[in-house]
Amino acid sequence: MHAEKGGSARIVIDADGLRQLINQLTADGFEVLGPRQEDGAIVLGPIASIDDLPRGVHDEQSPGHYRLTQDGNSALFGHNAPAHAWKRFVYPPSELLWRARREGSGFIMEEPGKVEAPRYVFFGVRACDLKALRILDAVLGAGGARDSRYVARRGRSLVIAVNCTQSGDTCFCASMGSGPVARDGYDLALTELADGNGGQRLLVAVGSEPGAAVIKAIPHRPADEADIAAEAAVLKAAQDGQHRKMVPDVAALLQRNLEHRQWNQVAERCLGCANCTLVCPTCFCATVEDVTNLSGDTAERWRKWDSCFTGDFTYIHGGGIRRSAARATGSGSPTSYRRGGSSSRRRGVSAAAAASPGARSASTSPRRRATSGKAKEEGNDEPRRRGRQGAA
Amino acid sequence: MSNARTRTIKVDALARVEGEGALNVRIRDGVIRELQLRIYEPPRFFEPLLRGRQYTEAPDITSRICGICPIAYIMSSSQAMEDILGIRVTGPLRDLRRLIYCGEWIESHALHAAMLHAPDFLGLADAFELAQQHREVVVKALELKKLGNHILEVVGGRAVHPVNLKVGGFYKAPRKAKVRELIPQLRRAIGTAMELGRVFATFDYPEYEFDYTCVTLRHPDEYAIHEGRIVSNRGLDIAPSEFPQHFREEHVQHSNALHGLTTKGHPYLVGPIARYNNNADQLTPLAREAAKELALGPVVRNPFKSILVRMVETVLACEEALRICDAYEEPDASCVEAAPRAGTGFGCTEAPRGICWHTYRIDETGHIQDARIVPPTSQNQRQIEDDLRGVLEANLHLADDVLQWRCEQTIRNYDPCISCATHFIELRIDRE
Amino acid sequence: MTRPPKKPKLAVWKFASCDGCQLSLLDCEDELLAIADGVAIAYFPEATRATLPGPYDISLVEGSITTPDDAERIHSIRRRSKRLVTIGACATAGGIQALRNFTRVEDLIRSVYARPEYIDTLSKSTPIGDHVFVDFELRGCPIDRFQLVEVLNALLNGRRPNIPHYSQCVECKRAGTVCVMVSRGIPCMGPVTHAGCGNLCPPLGRGCYGCFGPMELPNTAGLAGWLGKEGCSSEQLRGMFRTYNAAAAPFRRESEAHEQR
Structure with missing residues (x-):
């Protein structure tokens, strides 16, 4: 439902306007989700008002390292x-798909998914996240596997993007053509600019009819040339601030180097x-889990x-x-990451054979203990049979 | 195997206690020749294994001594370390500690009284049989137990071996809203504990009394749980650091748990009855009413009535928890920080089954040099043997199986935690 | 009420341990009476003085093997058990008492007991799986009671238990917990530790301390390397890997790699 960016003129709102925008969305029955400071990080959670946003908080991001800093800047x-x-929020970490109840000799299915999806506002979505949502749309959305819950949540949500006015040390969106400016897939997109008095002005781009309808009620003025120029400057700075680049034609490059020693180095750290x-x-x-x-x-x-990555x-x-x-x-020497090669496959087969009735002695050997619990799982398709054997 | 002159009574594995122990009794010509509470729970050597570890690890490691009363170990060890570091945990952090300790008392007392001890009075094998006859008793006990565990989870992160406590306080103080959610449950729990008490008060209590030496903590302002001086009803009043001058441990062949004795060689009692006898003047208002309604009197000498004292203490723990939850405000800092320094420290708190005493010596880098832990059940061990002797002598006319059960019940009066004591039950009675 | 003619027999056995994992069964307050309806509790000394003879359909075993008698007893339990499930770090990895495996046990006995000759103990604390075949190992110090119910549930209903063997990190990420190692520099065992506790420590601002033992395929050296760069000393690293699952092979080897030589 997020239209391509329209040709409508850019407008400017101030911090009060933003406050009103959040209040109005909440009043309209949306659950506004956005960036919050929690436990030493910027996380996504409910935003009750503009005061929940992480004012003046900056982040340092580098490999395996993340720290927040605070300064006098009120951004x-x-x-x-x-x-x-x-x-x-669109594809929750764990979700009940259905429940069934024994009734007589059969089961009655209950599908909790029929409950109405929440109406979210995704507030403060970055260009990279927009791109990611597009990819999820392709997989789970109407054009993909069409996961009904995903489609419902996505369809009922508003996306308010925020253009990046700085880049982190690990950012590389410019080289992917996906940022730092949100180009499409949003209802509204905001660029935060200092207003010269220690406050904010926000340059708004309208990306859809629902977006236009929402912003209409918020006090605003048309953007002037100075606004547009100031925006261009900060967005360029963000782009220029990126040190990392995705190399062109990376897929082919990787294909040519399947045995490169770099893989071992990555594997050692992985x-x-x-x-x-x-x-x-x-x-x-x-994964899906069936429980009784x-x-x-x-x-x-x-x-x-x-x-x-899981077994x-x-x-x-x-x-x-x-x-x-x-x-x-x-303590050992590095062992190379073993791909699903024939040798390991064979071992898999022999492990399975060990669990078969013909190879009992192997499965009752005391040393057949799993260090991770995993090895046991490998024969877990028939724990009952082996258990009975243990009682013999 | 009994004849006119000699009787042999054996219980090879005492049930409804935590850990493994047995009882051997040899009776000849109507006289008890030998009585041994054998603790064969394998030793786990906590004290020497603590050497070389960081002082900050002691609470988590020692909590593994006992899955039933981990808070006792966490608190006593933390207190000892704080003694060394020269810090005091006060205000809301102290309240949170008392709150989580109340959670452990509620959980442990409800479990023991209703599910492990009560079946004895009704001649039932266990709580499952009890549930078939008096389902509401078990349901109520489970409700209390669940609340105790819930307190442990809200404050400590986990019911068994909680993860949120450390030397100096907590990793993260619980949110006010979460603590407040406990309030209606605690209000209901006070009534539930009283109802269980009333049911237990209708039981037939074996006639047996003993004039115990009661050793407990005592605190000037409150019914002592997690802080206080060590006192007795014989006039003892010492700081936890003076414990070694007044009490000793003896290693006997039939037990992997050391026997606690006074330095003069006398057995003594720790736990609910001892606490009640020493500190009844400090009961909270509803607990005082409960004690009155259950007709406990000023001093309890019948060990079988420990089940009633446990319910009084459960009421108390609920009341205290309620008071703390009502007043709770999130503290500014979750922990009192301090750098390690060399020294020796002492900690003593009231585990549900009695005082749990710890001492540690650490070096200037915080490494543990020495550790000594005296858990409640090892202190009660000799007293349990004395009680058994008394109960047996009074009941020698009973058939072996009845006598055996009576012995088990006597041991269960103590809610013995054998895993603790070894850092203890099986019963053998031999009548020759 | 009609009952099926024969309920499966459940037995709970104890070896060297703190009783916390057995207690977790009694801590299933909401499910306990349903469990008692679903199975015949045939042997469970912590809860009942009644015993039924074997064989047992499900044996839950808590604790590690530390005495010659126990090393015998576990075989007799295995013979009488159709399915044997170990519960907790002691039974699965030797427990905290396996710290003795890195010392001389005679010294330990002498330091605690005045009369060492009364004590009969083995030099090592070993998991049940070192002695007999184990059908399923449930992790944790202590186990998570919901996982225990899930295992019983699965066994009673003839299905596979939903007990994943991946890292603790997966639990953190699903819960949305902020990584304490990345955002606060707190050493955390999560990346090499078996999931299942229910995401307890990191939300409290504490690094995972590995009480569920090693995950499937743990890269302990990779984690130790990173923590070393972040400032952990060899002694700290050794201590981190040498706790409640010290004798689990991946953790044991990693702790030995940080022995002072």
Whole structure:
């Protein structure tokens, strides 16, 4: 529902206007979500008023490092992309898909998803996050797998973007052509400019009919040349401030270097923790868990965020794709990241064979203990059979 | 295996206690020849394993001594370290500590009184049988237990081995709204604890009395839980640092838990009855009413009535928790910070089953040089043996299986925590 | 009310431990009576003096093996158990008492007990899986009671338990917890620690201290390398890996890599 940026003239609102905008959206029944300072980071959460925004807070971002600083500057958006990604609101970390109740000899299905999706305002969305939402749309939206809950949440939400007026040390959107300026996919886009009196003026671009309808009621004036020039200057500064660049044709480059020693270096540092995919604004991998109550009278199916880094998620017939982390032996020499090669596959098969009735002695050996619990899981498709055998 | 002259009564594994222990009794010509409360819970060597660790690790590591009363270990060790560091935890942080300790008392007392101890008085094997006959008793107890655990979770982050406590205070003070949510539950819990008390008051209590030496904490302003001087009903009044001059531990062959004795070699009692006898003047108003309604009198000498004292203390813990929750404001800082310095410190708090005494010596870099922990059940051990002797002597006419159960019940009067004591039950009665 | 003719028998066994994991079963206040309806509690000394003879359909085993007697007893329990599930860090990794594995046990006995000759103990604290085949290992010091109910639930309903083996980080990220290591420089074991506690420490501003033991495929050296760069000493690193799961192989090896030589 977010139209391409219209040709409408740019307008300017001040901090009071922004306050009114948030109040009005709340009064209209939206849940406004935006950047807040919490536990030493900028996170996304409910914004009751403009006072919840992280005024004067800046962030340092570098690999494995994030710190907030505060200065006399009163900027509301003086930070970069927040610690949370917007996906958590359109594609929640865990979600009940359906519930079933035993009734006589059958089950009655209840689908909690029929409840009406919340109406969110995503407030303060950065250009990179907009791009990410577009990617999620392609996968989960109307043009993709069409996840009905995702589509409903997205469709009922308003997006108010904020253009970046500074870049973090890890930012590289300019080289991807995705930022720092929001080009489309928003209802309103704001550029924060100092007003010269220690306050703000916000240059507004209207991206959709709903956006236009919302801003109409807020006191504003048309943007003048000075506003446009000031905006251009800060946006250029943000772009020029980026040190990182995505190299052109990166996919082919990676393809040509599948055995490059750099992979080992990355693997040595890779903790396999899955954090990168979980914070990534575009990663959408999820698992489904079926749970029952003790009596077995109700069953539920839950969808939960997962990751291509976890063993269960990448488990396919015969074994897991991921069979080692680099240097899993604390003191040891680096071992290369083992891809799902034939040798490991074979090991998978033999492990499965060990669990079969023909190979009992192997499965009852005391040393058959899992260090991570994982090895046990590999034969977990038939714990009952092996258990009974243990009692023999 | 009994004949006219000799009887052999054995209980190989005492049930409804925390940890592993047994009782051996040999009776010959109607005289108890041998009585051993055997604690075979394997030793885990906490004290020497603490050596070389940082002082900040002691609360978490020692909490693993006991899954039933981790707060007692966390608090006593924290207090000892704070003694060394020269810091005092006061104001809202002190209140939060008392609040979480109340949570542990509520949880532990509800579990023991209703689910482990009460079945004995009704001749039932366990709480599950009790639930079949008196479901409401178990449901009420579970309600109380859940609230106790909920307090532990709100303040400590987890019911067993909480994670939010540390030397100096807390990692993060709980939000006011979360603490306030406890208030209606606590109001209801006071009534629930009273109702359980009334049910327990209708039980038949075996006639047995003992003039105990009661050793507890005492605090000038409150019913002592997490702070105070060590006192007894025989006139003792000492600082926790003076404990070693007045009490000693003895290693006996039949037990992996050291026996606590006074330096003169006398057994003594710690726990609910001892606390009630020493500190009844400081009961909170509703707890005082409860004690009156349950007809406990000024001094309790019948150990089987410990179940009633536990319910009085549960009322007290709920009242105290309620008072703290009502007044709670989030503190400015969640912790009193201090740099380590060399020294020796002492800590003593009232675990649900009695005083838990700790001492540590640390060096200037904060490394633990020495640790000594005296848990409540090891202090009660000799007293339990004395009680058993008394109960047996009075009941030798009973059949072996009845006698055996009576012995178990006597031990359960103490809510013994054997895991603690070893850092203890199985029952064997041999009548020759 | 009609009952199925035969309820599965549940037994709870204890070895060297603090009882906290068994207590977690009694701490399932909302589910306890339903569990008691669903199974026959055949052996559970902490809760009942009644015992039923084996074999047992489900045996929950708490605690580690530290005495010669216990090393025998676990075999007899295995023989009588159709499915044996270990509960907690002691049973699964040797527990905090496995710190003895890095010292001489005779010294320990002498330091606690006046009469060392009365004490019968093994030199190492070992997990149940070192002695007998284990059907499922439930992690944690202590276990999470919801995970315990899930395992019982799964076993009773003939399905696989939903107990993931990934890192603690996954729990943090789902909960939206801010990373204490990245944003505050607090050392955290989360990236190598098994999920399941319910995301307890980081939301309190405390680094994960690894009480659920190693995750699947932990890169402990990678984490130690990073923490070292952030200022952790070898002694601190050794201490971090040497706690409640000290004898779990990945943590043991990593702690040994930071021994002072």
